[in-house]
Amino acid sequence: GWPAGMLRGIAAAYVAGPIVNGKLWVYGSQPAGxxxxxxEIDVCNGEPATVLGHEDVGSIGGVFSDGAAVFAPWINGSALLRIxxxxxxxxxxxxxxxxxHTDGSS
Incomplete structure (x- = not known):
């Protein structure tokens, strides 16, 4: 288990952000209320991926107002995000x- 609250703000609504240094940025926010x-983020083969960091990214394209970022390995051009x-x-x-690369606005 990850520390409670580490991933606070992440929810089913998400957008794929830029790929930086071989890692995928995934943005999301918890719906109001x-x-x-x-x-949990997995790599393609289903083995658990290491969560490398968490960072408050604020508003993303005016879509996610309470967002956070989670890093996952970018393996073979894809990653799994299980919510x-x-x-x-x-x-x-x-x-x-x-x-x-995307700016998270679409």
């Missing part, structure tokens, strides 16, 4: 070309 969520709200599990595969 929403329950806390647990986020586990108390009531369900949602799995997303984020897949972009290795050269792709």
């Amino acid at each position: 929403g329950p806390p969520v647990v986020v 586990d709200p108390p009531t369900r599990t949602v799995t997303h595969r984020v897949s972009l070309p290795a050269s792709a």
Whole structure:
């Protein structure tokens, strides 16, 4: 388990950010009034990825007002973001070309 609150603010709504030094930036925010969520990031082969850092990134493109960033290894052009709200599990595969970059606004 990660420290409680380390991933506070991350929720099912997210955008893939820029790939920096081989790591994927994933941004998200907890909906207003929403329950806390647990986020786990896996690499393509399903083995757990190391969470390297957490950073308050503030507003992203006016979409996420209480955002945070989580770093995950960018393996073979993709990474897995698994989101586990108390009531369900949602799995997303984020897949972009290795050269792709986004500013988090789309």
